[in-house]
Amino acid sequence: MRVVLSTYGSRGSVEPMVGLAVRLRELGAEVRVCAPPDEEFVERFAGVGVETVPAGAPVRPLVTTVTPGSAAGLAERAAALMDVQFGTVAEAAEGCDALVATGPLPVTACARSVADQLGIRYVHASHQPVALPSPHRRPPGRRGRPLPEGVADNRALWDLDAQLANTMFGEAVNTRRAAVGLPPLDNVRDYAFSDQPWLATDPVLSPWQPTGLDVVQTGAWTLPDERPLPxxxxxxxxxxxxxxxxxxxxxxxxxxxxxxxxxxxxxxxxxxxxxxxxxxxxxxxxxxxxxxxxxxxxxxxxxxxxxxxxxxxxxxxxxxxxxxxxxxxxxxxxxxxxxxxxxxxxxxxxxxxxxxxxxxxxxxxxxxxxxxxxxxxxxxxxxxGTVRTDGATVAAKLLLDALG
Missing domain, CATH: 3.40.50.2000 (Glycogen Phosphorylase B;)
Incomplete structure (x- = not known):
């Protein structure tokens, strides 16, 4: 089995993919990871012997220079991330059996598009539950698009969130899909999440309350760290x-x-x-x-x-x-x-x-x-004593079992 993992973000988005990649490889899969080219991430994957493909601009300069919550430059950054998925990630996924993606919506919506284009299995992975639609909490809000105050109906707010996602990213995603022969989407967010997203969090620390979404909670994707302290x-x-x-x-x-x-x-x-x-x-x-x-x-x-x-x-x-x-x-x-x-x-x-x-x-x-x-x-x-340590193994087995 050949699996490609796609991620973009800071350490919290990258480190879980290290855990999944190692466990997949231990179970006999061939794995490569498309990740930001920051030196610390490249060294982290190299340290566990996982092949990486540099994807996108380094994250640290963006995180440390963009004003928190600001939408300035967002459209340009999103477009660049989409192009990386249809370019670098699509090339890396050629001949693979599955694509697992995490990160912001421009990444995951286009990653699933690539998987559909190639006819391979797609899995959306979330490392926190807040972004997954749930009537039990409000959406987190999007840069430059605050949710209305005083609205108590969480379902209505999640519907609004989907509309905001379409407004922000729909045209750009569909333009790129059309270029590779894929039909347009009318709900970019839910397409990216798929009908069965994975939630890579611990069920004690982060219990998922059932919703209409068929969420598969695997446990957090971690690895034992054997490095000595300085x-x-x-x-x-x-x-x-x-x-x-x-x-x-x-x-x-x-x-x-x-x-x-x-x-x-x-x-x-x-x-x-x-x-x-x-x-x-x-x-x-x-x-x-x-x-x-x-x-x-x-x-x-x-x-x-x-x-x-x-x-x-x-x-x-x-x-x-x-x-x-x-x-x-x-x-x-x-x-x-x-x-x-x-x-x-x-x-x-x-x-x-x-x-x-x-x-x-x-x-x-x-x-x-x-x-x-x-x-x-x-x-x-x-x-x-109750926190699971086998989440990455659970996820790796689920994926390989689903592939055959």
Whole structure:
């Protein structure tokens, strides 16, 4: 069996595909991944021996320069992503049996078009549930197209979301489909999702409530990380009590050093040391005291097991990794699906959800006091024992079984 995976986005969109690719290969499939050409992503796939095809522009410059929520330049970026699917991805998918796609709508709608053009199986994968139509929650909203306030009917809002998707992307998608002999679409969003999308999240952390959509929840696509921690970090961890981890991953921050200052002061107010993850926002310690240690790319699985708590932005990947490690969490959501994960952390009792995206010393101290209680630690430990670790294997088997 030959499978091509297509993804575009930051670490949260790329890392799950690493897990799926490795498990597919272990089960005998030939796998290649079309992914952004950022150096860290190329190195990640190379490290597990998976063939990659550079697809699209590097993501990090876009994430760190585009104003959050702004629609400026969106049409041009979407058009470029569509062309990549009909070009690079279509070439990579020649002779394959299936195409699995994740990422923004311009990627997945055109990826499915490519699969239809080639006559191969298509799977839409979502690594968070918020974007999948559900009467149980509002749509997340689209850049430059806010949903009307005061409308309580979620079904009506999801219908409006589909119309907005058609307005934003329908003509561009259909123009490209026509060029390869495919008929026009009248519902780009639902076509991209398909009738049976996969949801690659843990059913304890993210229970899917049944809807009219036949969602297949596989569990999160993760891999065990066997990398040793850097010597300097290990020495820091051994030199004192468990620190609080502070990191915002690929999330851009408007004033990163203000974030760092508030976080470090709040951690110190609890009598704790801090590990600061630089991330794409380039966080850094605010002084040269020896109670803070800065890290770059690191084995989060190992580090979180030694953390007193994990302060983060609330991505699906970081939330899941912290939950698997049994680490209490403080989620400071910045947007997208992050408020959802903050609510789940608080609802499960494994940490605290910060109110709003901009922490102060006082607000973060209050959240840390909740996270650092023995009760929260005990609850986080209990939940860790229920979080699945076989989601990528489940998904790989499902796909290969469906192929024959």
């Amino acid at each position: 010597a300097g970090l290990s020495a820091f961890l051994d030199a004192g009590p468990a620190p609080v981890y502070v990191g915002f991953g690929s999330q851009p921050l408007g004033a990163p050093q203000e974030f760092a200052k508030a976080a470090i002061e709040a951690v110190r107010a609890q009598g704790r040391r801090a590990v600061i993850a630089r991330g794409w926002a380039e966080l850094a310690p605010v002084d040269d005291q020896d109670d803070c240690f800065a890290v770059g790319e690191v084995n989060q699985q190992a580090l979180f097991r030694r953390a007193a708590a994990v302060v983060h932005h609330g991505s699906a990947g970081t939330t899941t990794t912290a939950a698997q490690a049994g680490a209490p969490q403080v989620v400071v959501p910045q947007g997208a699906d992050q408020p959802y994960w903050a609510d789940r952390v608080a609802g499960l009792g494994v940490g605290a959800a910060h109110d709003g995206p901009t922490p102060t010393v006082e607000s973060l101290s209050a959240a840390l006091r909740t996270a650092l209680t023995p009760g929260t630690r005990a609850r986080a430990t209990a939940v860790a």
